[in-house]
Amino acid sequence: MARIYEIDDVERYIPINLAELVPGTQIPFEIFTNDGTIIKSLLDKGSTYSLFAQKMIEKQGLGSFYIKQGNALSLDQYMRNAVKLKKMILDPHFFESGYLSFREKWFVIDKHVLNSGIPFNIPLGGLRFPVFGEIPFGVDSQDSFKHLLDLNSEIAVRKQDVNAYYTYLDTVQDAEWIEDPFLKMKVRREKLKVWCFRMLEEAISNTISQETLMGLYKHISINMTLLINDLKHAGKFLFFDVSDVFVYIHSTNVCLMSMLIGHVMKMEEAVLLNLGISAMLHDVGRVAIGERASEVSSNEAEREIYKSHVLKGKELLDQCKDVPKVARAVALTHHEMADGSGYLYGLTGDKIPHFAKIVGVADTFENYLVTGFNDNSIKRGKALEIMMDNGNKFDPDILKTFVHFMACLEL
Template identity: 30%
Template sequence: MRLIPVNCIKEGSTLAQALYDKDGRILLHKGVELNDGLLKKVEDSGISMIYINDEYSSNEIEDIIEPKVRIAAINALRETFTSFERNNQQLKGKTNSLKERQLLKQRDDYFHNLNSLTKNIVDEISSAKSVLVSLVDIKSMDNYTYEHSVNVAVLSLVLGTELRLSKNDLYDLAIGAMLHDIGKAFIPKDILLKKDPLTDEEYAIAKEHTTRGYSYLKELYSIPGPARIIALQHHEKVDGTGYPGGLTGNKISKLAKIIAITDTYDAMTSDKPYKKAVAPQEAIEYIMGSAGTHFDFEMAQTFVRKVVPYPVGTLVRLSNGDYGVVEKVVPNFPLRPTVKVIRQTAVSIKMVEIDLLKETNLVIEGIQYETPDLSVQTYLKKK
């Protein structure tokens, strides 16, 4: 199974992972054979990349949490945000009325439900002995905010577990991740969804989502204090160049430092109205390059050891021009897997296994989405 842009997929490829619409309903079932009509349906739903099985890769990549748990969390988060936006308008000007008390009770019920689901995710991830992140979550533009927040929670728990946080810290981390962007509900949609670069004035307004989210959450006693701080500080950078406070080093919450990394990784690997997603390895390289400046050095180093940008079965292009299929992922060295390289001469084609930990003069230049040379295709199909 490999992640492919929809516009690079050939008819006849098989969908390797079920797709869901913005309401959590099945859009396409796993195993369906893809044709132009179905691919158009996928694109129309705002999805630009999907997992397929084809002649190059038929391996399975398991999600970190059960799909039904992920969908339930996305739906709960959507209901929480939607209720918040609706009730916030209705509460304006109302003081101590029956209607106000009903709306506040409804709000608290939504947050209670979200808290319960979040604890289930914490228990599921923290009980696993070892978790590697091999799967990029498929997001729809229409559902991006909620899918992104759930994915940031999952990624943060993987990192938090590796950093040996306590169970209570993991609970705070997860609910803070779920709600880290709630302040965007206060930001005009025409700014959040703008396709062109923001003006300086618009960017200043967009940055207010941190302080506005914190101001809202600090009035909710059901949300723990450390989780509220995440909403405020998740755009701070350890060198002091972040916002809103320009905080440095240990002045930034430990949990917010984790979210800063996972929020960046998931945002970079997701399509947004104003920017296309980058490949996982590019996001990893950015985080590695920003360790010690934007991100806590130790946390960033730990995170990149847990992410697998080239899962087994990925078709890759090497720096010497060879194509290869990832055969084995090496723990702690995600950018240096073992690759079966396709070597072609005038009279033969053969597979040669290369350990990139030993072949230090070679690097993976990128994932190969388009089909390679026809003779290479034919050879791989036989394998």
């Protein structure tokens, strides 16, 4: 049994060996260090024990580490899984298969729209590296709601429960006793995301119904009105913390950002609506290329497959008579760059459709947000800095408008 060190009259601490922890996992307890005089917090509960954290600890020359005695059970449970976790991390097939399986079965939601005053009886799932799967609690009390918010994980519902989740959103939206305006805004955004998801699910079968397109138009219009009437708080309306790999989240955010750019550039509302639907549909071709293809893949064949999504998106939208012509052009050309370095055709300057230039800026910014920075303000600043350093790739007026506006947003 581990010895317990009595550091003071209040707390007791157990020494631990950091070498036994698994890099890349979430730590279910707070870790402390002792510099010889006082005991200090080193890693917060729920933080990731990353390779960067390892190197920083080594650089500081720290050698004594502890957890509180009350966390002994959490340490025991963690260590029992350590060998298994290490094997999982070293096996690339585990992460790939587990992650792809999660994406196939679950729809990621914004846990901040859940309200403890409205029972949430839909099974929840979580994406917590390196474990994927169902979360063994719901949101039926204030304590469980707080537990959910504290969980360091993306939260999801099963895809077959998306309609039930949408009904829950309606209930939250209609609850007169909920007076938080930001919550109601996020609910509107979530409903738009659900419509985007429905559109992408239909697109897998190479079609998009008129009902779904009308739903998208309606909710894009609602969100557009919310944005332009409350620009000061627009930053709280966008997704800055979820990965691009979920196309319905990425497309929703690109849609909202594109409309923000258009509004600041004094576009009329009818034009903004067409810009919004074009941005929402810009990546629809990604449903046709599979999950493995990536723009940043080390495999050239996979990169070329990924690039083909622009052509496949145009072909799919050509079959939808209710889609505006400009949306088809955006699907085909949103990866073209002003300096000719984009794809598929290496178009330059004015040869690129105006809407595609706007969507391309929003799309690039959104993609940069998956760089791994932990703080949203750092993410945003770094992304804008990279885009400014590569200013020749973008329309100068659009980029200037976007950078100025995004830099001023309150998160």
